Amino acid sequence: MALPERRTDIGPPSYKQFLPPVIKKNYGSWKYHEILSGGVMVHVAESGDKVYTVRVASPRLLATETIREICGIADKFCDGFVRFTSRNNVEFMTPDESKIEPLKKELKDKGYTIGGIGHRVSNIVHTQGWVHCHGAATDASGIVKAIMDELYEYFTTKELPNKVRIALACCVNMCGAVHCSDIAIVAVHTKVPQPNDDLLKNLCEIPTTIGSCPTFAISPNPAKKSVKINAEKCMYCGNCFTVCPALPIKDPDADGIAIVVGGKVGSLRSSPKFSKLVIPFMSNEPPRWPKIVAAVKLILETYAKDAKKYERVGEWIERIGWEKFFELTGITFTYQHIDDFTFMRDTMRTASTFKYTS
Amino acid sequence: MALPERRTDIGPPSYKQFLPPVIKKNYGSWKYHEILSGGVMVHVAESGDKVYTVRVASPRLLATETIREICGIADKFCDGFVRFTSRNNVEFMTPDESKIEPLKKELKDKGYTIGGIGHRVSNIVHTQGWVHCHGAATDASGIVKAIMDELYEYFTTKELPNKVRIALACCVNMCGAVHCSDIAIVAVHTKVPQPNDDLLKNLCEIPTTIGSCPTFAISPNPAKKSVKINAEKCMYCGNCFTVCPALPIKDPDADGIAIVVGGKVGSLRSSPKFSKLVIPFMSNEPPRWPKIVAAVKLILETYAKDAKKYERVGEWIERIGWEKFFELTGITFTYQHIDDFTFMRDTMRTASTFKYTS
Amino acid sequence: MPKKYDTPLLNELEKGPWPSFVTEIKKAAAWNKMAADELGQLEKSYRTRLVYWKHGGIVGVRGYGGGIIGRYSELPDEFPEVAHFHTVRINQPTGWFYSTDALRMTCDIWDKYGSGLTNMHGSTGDMVLLGTRTESLEPIFAEFSSRGWDLGGSGSAMRTPSACIGQARCEWANIDSLDICNEMTQEFQDEMHRPAFPYKFKIKVSGCACDCVAAIARADCSIIGTWKGDIKIDQDAVKWYAKNGTDIQNWIVDMCPTKCMSYDGKELKIDNKNCNRCMHCISKMTKALKAGDEKGATICIGSKAPIVVGSLLSWVIVPFIKVEPPYDNLRALIRKMIEWWDEYAKPRERIGELIESKGMRSFLEYIGVPPVPQQIKEPRKDPFWFFHGDDIENIKKLEAEEKKTGKYKF
Amino acid sequence: MPKKYDTPLLNELEKGPWPSFVTEIKKAAAWNKMAADELGQLEKSYRTRLVYWKHGGIVGVRGYGGGIIGRYSELPDEFPEVAHFHTVRINQPTGWFYSTDALRMTCDIWDKYGSGLTNMHGSTGDMVLLGTRTESLEPIFAEFSSRGWDLGGSGSAMRTPSACIGQARCEWANIDSLDICNEMTQEFQDEMHRPAFPYKFKIKVSGCACDCVAAIARADCSIIGTWKGDIKIDQDAVKWYAKNGTDIQNWIVDMCPTKCMSYDGKELKIDNKNCNRCMHCISKMTKALKAGDEKGATICIGSKAPIVVGSLLSWVIVPFIKVEPPYDNLRALIRKMIEWWDEYAKPRERIGELIESKGMRSFLEYIGVPPVPQQIKEPRKDPFWFFHGDDIENIKKLEAEEKKTGKYKF
Ligand code: SRM
Ligand code: SRM
Ligand code: SRM
Ligand code: SRM
Ligand code: SF4
Ligand code: SF4
Ligand code: SF4
Ligand code: SF4
Ligand code: SF4
Ligand code: SF4
């Protein structure tokens, strides 16, 4: 069968053609919104028009079959339009209040989870993991699923002091906004790459390989036409492996998970913040990574209990002090927590004014 | 005449033998103090004893004649003891309240300046300048004198929101706590050192000279057995000159003065802070450096007017924001203010939340 | 018929209330061989705790250098259907709005040529079609492009821009984030499809400081809507909030970062010249407070993930700029920025990293933006700074002038 | 007779109310030739805006490697009396207390051998005797040392420690800063006088967080007094302050950095477990508030001036340590720190810089101090950290343990 004629550099179709009528009509003229429940909100326009939004959870990895099902629902209740959010949830919108309950019912009947609006845990932004990426030190979707099962009610009903943004990256490339999340899970290697000398000499350019190491841990091994790695200096970033596949870094026991917390991207109250290390290593335990799940829950619930209304995780920690965070959560403080990289000096305490902890 | 027999490694005489009796008696048992005026305070001991302190200004550079005069006064009023402060003022102490007025009178008669206690400008911590140091890009004592003449009343009587610590360093070695002062004056070179090739080849070790440059601006000049300096990379630190005198950096027109502000060392309220650049260059104008004096006064008086009680200069600026500091003082913001050295990233604004200024 | 794998470990991830990606893979695996082998290989990864994908190879469609991530299995004998398993990045319609027709159309194409598995959406924003063979790439592209769709970015290129929902459904959008994003996407089609940059370049647009698309943290060019002028206060609505349980003093006034609000139990006041437009009060009292009237954007540059000098948040470059169609000023500005970067960067050096290594001055001078204190959190601390060109000369001139007028200009 | 110089420029600095250093130099110049030539050369510097001192040469007293800063004029023909103009650093008595006898004694010696000019005191704390000739150094040293005085530090050595006035006259001193300083000075006499360190090492001791000797900013080892236990509140005195014009809410409670104070117009309360002992409230209401009972010190390490990697403030290493005579723990701790530094530092690398380049772990392990969150402001951000030795193994053991007990230990 002949293929249709290809076109290039046309870019995506204009968003304008995909806007629901009520959106198109009131574009740029919204007045306020109200959150009606964990997964439903209404936006009211200057014109008096309203649009109701029902948000449902998504595993992000969707079969076309599910997308078709979503389309079916959108046809039935939402004039044939649907939207995805910046955190991969699905939004059903309608100007018609009377459709909300039937829509919710249908969604529930079909097994969809309504929630994620307001001061709750929303969907976990995550990456490919073992599903697709060569560098993955863990699976992404699996941990996300296990965590969200456990935090389910924080998505659907339970309220928190503010939004809690969780993210996960399956290697230190950190695809996503993991470095600025309230709670983030990042997979790390901890084994120094072991040069496969025979492969290396054919596969890899030695100077490039040496140059790829940010800590200057790699040096030539002329005898073997390969390279050597100074274990003391290697911080397992995997950059050399990206450049040279003969430097395998993955290892079932040495690969694991770290948790960093306290980041944010909005500028409300305080400036955007980076997430900071709180747990440097936990082993990979598929299929449900129970310790990771427990750690995330511990942090979330300590925050939920101790933070003031509207404080984000990072704002809460900065108010009480990191030493109190470690005390309240009971997480062990280790050498790994103390920065020993380029910007160490800015993380050290330069005053005798800390709080005592037990 | 035979010299007395030298001894080594005995250290200084014990401080104990120099403590006035009332101090010795109440050592470690002070209860509270009260500031009675700009230069007089009283400390009250648990025992009920009191010690009155009268503080007087000092140019720090003292002739022995003046020290003898000070001793005379101390003999007359202070049981033969006297003390210097960590900012080079002189303190006369007595348990006897009735001696205070006569002491003050004598001090005034002899031309001493009483003050520096409480929330005022104290003495300017400073360095050698043209008086003694080979690296000096300005004189130290001269500028200090010119400034303190102008700020005289802020030492003696006028109150400020909090203490204001001024410091001065005559080169970027910054002897003193200049890097953490409310207002600091630091002399800078701005000319790239010009290798004196003939001298250099005899006087200096080339590798050491090259190695001394923190920005890698120096490279060998084998033709002349000397070195070359990449002007683009030189930030005039003078490190190379310290190592190699054949790289003169001083220049009457290119040497000048910068002002950095907002530092502090105490931990009250907020952690110790570094001083930050506000004026990158003003020419050396001996004997009285009128522009420097005017700049310091401008900053001090803007602070005096705008800060809240107990705010230090740096705390005030952090509350209002640096953009407002530049607006309020009218100081021009230039490329030099934007860090372009190693730790630049921490100084950049990472949020759209700044204040507008005119 | 797709092969059926025993997946005892993955089955564990079908339990629990959260929607399961395993269920999704199984849905496709029921009829699609690639999806089935993906499932099989994934189960193996779960068993061995190792990933089995090779380094990406270079694959793509004719005339394009990006948009496809090449992926091959390390175990082609064991899982032949995922021997090739490339992803196709389809540039999402800005804002992720779809008509169901359009969505079904994409599903049809994907069912025909691919694994039947997708990511809705990738972290950069693309519709990510997960897994196909090299020989299907051209057909897939022809099918999509003939219907008005195009590939997104990958490699050292302009990447797919994205935007928050903005004026489509948000009362706080100071700028038309969707339109800006769409226009910039169109503007840089060539740069997106033919990687010629030193490294990736990402653009993200948020309508206000809430930053619902996380622009400040993960876009080389982060465009954030803001305003000038006073926040408008509806005092009746303030009363309504007070009556309906809002603790205005504790939750709003005391949390204002600049302490520029006050509330006496009746009237809410804002000292607007000290407001930094953080959005806290507005977002928490949306019925009572509205942004000021003069709308524009703050342009920030440089954010990126940690590899390898450390993560960066974007830095304010242009504190306030009007952005209105046809956005010529914005187009020109971004082009200038890229030009400078393209000229000086080493391979794999992001623009933020280059600014760090080459200095902000070079960048600002090139793009023609003056230094202003809004760009910084605080001035530099240590006394090492450069004077270039006639900087000192100009100071000397100024000083000569001052001598004449008797007035200092600091 | 000393030469008389015309000093029209310096004369300008005799005007004005602040005491004049020019007057001081003139006082000495009236009878002392060196002081006179110092004045002459200085006037020349004022005229030409250039300094005329050469690089220091190495001069000193027998058996010592420090304590003298060699200085020669670049213009020995023009100003022969300052051809040599070395400074002598006399270690001040701790706390800068003097009997007038002692002070006169120093003046006598200095008038005999030197310029009659001094700095009371140098920034490190020494009594600085300003300007003498090489051949006078031995006599000066003999005169001083025979009377119980010694040289301070210079060069790559232990430098003269200094301390705030502390318990001698301050109600807030948590530790005996004078005694500690004096004892450490005596402890390190050898290290002070025979430079054998990689670079300078400074010790400063402040009795509380006010830090009146600026220890945290300019001492490689900064010792700062602090306490454990509740702040003691005298509520009657609180009332006295309130009555006498102190705005307790605004000036005290609201400025408390940890917001751990409250005041209802009558009683002042402190939530002590959240107090960080910043000294604000105590210093502003000294009659009403007293520090807690358990006294000790925080040991911070590393501060220095900016050359060349940038200035540092000291970092908390030991959050709380008891420091009581004979201070054996402190002596041992400082020795350990120096040992580590001495072993690893490059020449001209201060201890703070070495910690930065070699990592805090190496340092902490060597000195035997565990990692605690009090040492940091915040944990590291980017996911690059090292595991050494059996770190991972230990985690695996812990995890095995957890499997047995069913309880996680994070
Ligand atoms: C698919 C996606 C993750 C996802 O599951 O959503 C992804 C996947 C990959 N990213 Fe990414 N990145 C994706 C969004 C991001 C983001 C988030 C964003 O764009 O908002 C980031 C952080 C922001 C940034 O750009 O810094 C990100 C930072 C990286 C980096 C680190 C770049 C850096 O300068 O630090 C790398 C490494 C590299 O470029 O070599 C990387 C490299 C990769 C590669 C190409 C792996 C590689 O080294 O070849 C991954 C291919 C995976 C695969 O097999 O499909 N990816 N990557 C995202 C793109 C989907 C899309 O087009 O919508
Ligand atoms: C739909 C979405 C935009 C989109 O284009 O898709 C969106 C929509 C809204 N956001 Fe958002 N935000 C969305 C991602 C974000 C992000 C980005 C992210 O999470 O990666 C942020 C930055 C988070 C951060 O700072 O780390 C974000 C920070 C906010 C905030 C600031 C919260 C705070 O106080 O820190 C608000 C204001 C609020 O909640 O009061 C807000 C408020 C809103 C409002 C109320 C705006 C409005 O008036 O319509 C919208 C509904 C709120 C809700 O979901 O609770 N939105 N919002 C995104 C929904 C993601 C999801 O499915 O959960
Ligand atoms: C005399 C004094 C300044 C003063 O007028 O008070 C002084 C004078 C010199 N200092 Fe200093 N420093 C003096 C206290 C300081 C301080 C303050 C302190 O100790 O509290 C500092 C900052 C703290 C620090 O140590 O970092 C200081 C940081 C420096 C530096 C930069 C060191 C660094 O690591 O960054 C140098 C450069 C060097 O060591 O090569 C330096 C070098 C010098 C030299 C030796 C110049 C040189 O390169 O040879 C100066 C000799 C001047 C002269 O001709 O007499 N001086 N120097 C102070 C010593 C008097 C005393 O013993 O009491
Ligand atoms: C005499 C002296 C100690 C010494 O050993 O010589 C001293 C003595 C006292 N200081 Fe200090 N301070 C002395 C240098 C310092 C320094 C160090 C410096 O300036 O280089 C600081 C740190 C400054 C900084 O943070 O940059 C210092 C920060 C303080 C503070 C904290 C002020 C604040 O709120 O930030 C207080 C408390 C206060 O003033 O309320 C204080 C309070 C005091 C008290 C009231 C302590 C007491 O109860 O006796 C003493 C008299 C106060 C006064 O002079 O106003 N002292 N004080 C020093 C006098 C220097 C001078 O001649 O002016
Ligand atoms: S985070 Fe790493 S492993 Fe995961 S998708 Fe991105 S590049 Fe691949
Ligand atoms: S993993 Fe990273 S740090 Fe280790 S050798 Fe490779 S590139 Fe260097
Ligand atoms: S600041 Fe520089 S010029 Fe001044 S005394 Fe110190 S080293 Fe010498
Ligand atoms: S002055 Fe400093 S930056 Fe310039 S060449 Fe010399 S050492 Fe290098
Ligand atoms: S960033 Fe602002 S304008 Fe855009 S959706 Fe979020 S709240 Fe609305
Ligand atoms: S927008 Fe932010 S800074 Fe402005 S008044 Fe509201 S809370 Fe305060």
Ligand code: SF4
């Ligand atoms: S540092 Fe503290 S103890 Fe020492 S003098 Fe200053 S206020 Fe008193």
Ligand code: SF4
């Ligand atoms: S010492 Fe500081 S932190 Fe503690 S109660 Fe007083 S003001 Fe607050």
